[in-house]
Amino acid sequence: MKKIIAITRGDGCGPEVVNEGIKILKTISEFTDYEFEFNDAPAGGEVWKKHGVNLPEKSFDIIKKSDALLFGAIGLPDLKPGVAESAILKLRQGLDLFVNLRPVKLYNTLREICPLKDEFIGDGIDITFVRENTEGLYKNIGKLEENSAENLMLYTRKGCERIIKFGFEYAKRMGHSKVTSVDKANILKPSQLWRKIFHEIGDNYSNLETEDIYIDAFCQWLIRAPYKFQTVVTGNMFGDIISDEAAFLIGSLGMASSGNIHPGKVSMYEPIHGSAPDIAGKGIANPIGTILSVKLMMEESFNSLDIGNEIDKAVEAALHEGRTVDIKSKNLKTLSTIEMGDLIAIKLKNSLKA
Ligand code: NAD
Numbered sequence: 001m002k003k004i005i006a007i008t009r010g011d012g013c014g015p016e017v018v019n020e021g022i023k024i025l026k027t028i029s030e031f032t033d034y035e036f037e038f039n040d041a042p043a044g045g046e047v048w049k050k051h052g053v054n055l056p057e058k059s060f061d062i063i064k065k066s067d068a069l070l071f072g073a074i075g076l077p078d079l080k081p082g083v084a085e086s087a088i089l090k091l092r093q094g095l096d097l098f099v100n101l102r103p104v105k106l107y108n109t110l111r112e113i114c115p116l117k118d119e120f121i122g123d124g125i126d127i128t129f130v131r132e133n134t135e136g137l138y139k140n141i142g143k144l145e146e147n148s149a150e151n152l153m154l155y156t157r158k159g160c161e162r163i164i165k166f167g168f169e170y171a172k173r174m175g176h177s178k179v180t181s182v183d184k185a186n187i188l189k190p191s192q193l194w195r196k197i198f199h200e201i202g203d204n205y206s207n208l209e210t211e212d213i214y215i216d217a218f219c220q221w222l223i224r225a226p227y228k229f230q231t232v233v234t235g236n237m238f239g240d241i242i243s244d245e246a247a248f249l250i251g252s253l254g255m256a257s258s259g260n261i262h263p264g265k266v267s268m269y270e271p272i273h274g275s276a277p278d279i280a281g282k283g284i285a286n287p288i289g290t291i292l293s294v295k296l297m298m299e300e301s302f303n304s305l306d307i308g309n310e311i312d313k314a315v316e317a318a319l320h321e322g323r324t325v326d327i328k329s330k331n332l333k334t335l336s337t338i339e340m341g342d343l344i345a346i347k348l349k350n351s352l353k354a
């Protein structure tokens with residue numbers, strides 16, 4: 001099975017973590033029927049400095065012709081906010097990647113790293129955020145003037161329906177018993193439309209409990225009782241914010257993965273973190289968010305649930321032996337980005353070989 005993978009390394013720690021994601025894909029191709037062709041599709045701040053564009057047409061063409069995109073992170077502190085980052089929105093809008101799937105699972109061995117007391121972790125944390133990825137405040141409708149600025153928060157029925165439906169189907173597929181919707185319907189009109197559609201669709205899934213929580217209260221529930229949540233559907237901006245909060249609960253921003261997905265079409269897989277200028281170039285970034293994004297790619301784009309599961313097990317096994325500095329443990333060896341990737345690749349190799 002040949003798959004063409006576009007690679008956008010990006011800025012800061014992006015190239016460091018993407019290299020470890022590629023290592024995992026190469027391990028998969030060594031021990032399964034998969035064959036991967038990697039094509040570079042540069043984008044981001046460094047590219048903007050050289051060519052004056054953050055997503056060159058050539059890169060976008062390579063991405064459009066591929067089976068999936070593995071993306072690092074973009075953004076540079078010496079550029080104005082958005083100059084590099086808008087490339088991400090061009091990809092999400094341009095490829096109509098309306099689903100942003102963001103699972104956060106606390107590995108048992110990282111309970112000691114979780115900032116919550118044991119009683120608040122309860123049965124554990126295993127939540128998937130299904131974030132709307134093309135509408136809301138990210139539609140980029142607005143203007144910036146000298147003394148005022150505005151952005152339109154626009155949601156359409158079609159936009160709400162397709163993401164909420166995806167959320168329910170995802171919950172069904174994962175054997176979840178509940179879907180939580182997070183909104184701000186007590187103040188925002190788009191949330192009122194969202195909530196109405198959430199229940200219209202929810203009514204068709206009699207085996208799934210539904211609940212609505214306001215975004216502000218949800219932020220406290222997420223640290224008060226994260227074990228209560230399974231599938232959480234939410235809008236674009238809320239999903240951006242709560243997924244970073246949730247990521248720290250599983251150990252580090254560097255642990256969290258994502259898929260920007262349009263089912264059946266070219267989709268983009270990336271860690272949820274940014275270019276991390278404070279640690280970039282030091283070889284210490286945690287590559288697990290990227291490696292788990294490869295897991296999502298195998299599952300969501302290539303329907304290889306078994307390989308996804310092996311990646312998950314390899315990550316967990318590796319975490320028992322060594323850790324990058326952001327999730328370090330007194331009793332375990334502290335590893336560099338490359339060493340962490342190597343260890344996970346060895347674990348994966350052993351299980352795929354068996
Ligand atoms: P960030 O996610 O880059 O970093 C926040 C904190 O998390 C930092 O302390 C960083 O060191 C830590 N962190 C991030 N990734 C890590 C990893 N893999 N391992 C260990 N620690 C990690 O957020 P920021 O500092 O607000 O943003 C930096 C730049 O990245 C900005 O330009 C921002 O716009 C951009 N950004 C890009 C993306 C993306 O490319 N998808 C996402 C978020 C932010």
Ligand code: IPM
Pocket residue numbers: 085086088089240272
């Ligand atoms: C993310 C990032 C992006 C977002 C930015 C960099 C455009 O924060 O992927 O979470 O806001 O969605």
Ligand code: MN
Pocket residue numbers: 240241244272
């Ligand atoms: Mn974000």
